Amino acid sequence: MNQPILLGAENVNQLSWGAINGCEAASLLEGLHYQGAALGVSYGQFLLAMPIAQDGNPYHGFGGSPFKNEPGKFEAIFARPLLRWGNQFGSLCDLSGADPSWLYDEICRGNPVITYVTVHFATPQWEQYPFGRVPVNNHCVLLDGVSKHQVHVSDPIDGQYWLDRVKFEKIYLSRRMAAVVYK
Incomplete structure (x- = not known):
């Protein structure tokens, strides 16, 4: 890769909307807006439309x-219900399951990628729940x-910021959960 590629997706600050746990919806909306979809939908409206699991299972x-x-x-x-929504x-x-190079290929094609990582790209802090083992410092960002x-x-x-690829890949590879947003 000779030249950096920057798609320039918008940034939705979940905390300014009071959504302390709204990272997946924010990242999804950023990607949709970048691709020209859901342009008339605000983050607040989007959050109210998010499917809630009655059993509390993020899958x-x-x-x-x-x-x-x-x-x-x-x-x-998590990724599958996020995709359905x-x-x-x-x-x-x-x-999900993709090698990081696949994510980068999508960026090169002009498609942002929703990636599941950790808050501040810190080491995952794993805990067991009825639905499986997950990092309690779960976070979601849009790779653009x-x-x-x-x-x-x-x-x-x-x-918005640039991050070392090695640091990104270490955290991404701990879960390998992602989705691409197409035009």
Whole structure:
């Protein structure tokens, strides 16, 4: 990769909307807006449309509330239910399990990638829940740029920045959960 690629997706700050657990919805909306979809939908409206898992399982829908922490809940929505929801507004494809190079290839094709990582790209802090072992410092960002040694993320907590690819890949590879947003 000779030249850095930066798609320039918008940044949605989840905290400014009071959505302390709203990173997946923010990252999804950033990607949809970048591809020209759901343009008339605000982040607040989008959060209200998010599918909630009645059983609290993030593999079924959002497991709790994006606005508060609830004891015994894991406040997140994982890739498959996120894809089902997102495909109501645009076109998404599951990249879970993909090698990081696949994510970078999508960026080079002009498609942002929703990636599941950890808050501040810290070491995952694993805990066991009824639905499986997951990092309690779960986070989701939109990957919208790549260069030889860095990736660019639109992070719903920390804003937009370039990050060392090695650091990104270490955290991404701990879970390998991602989805691409197509035009």
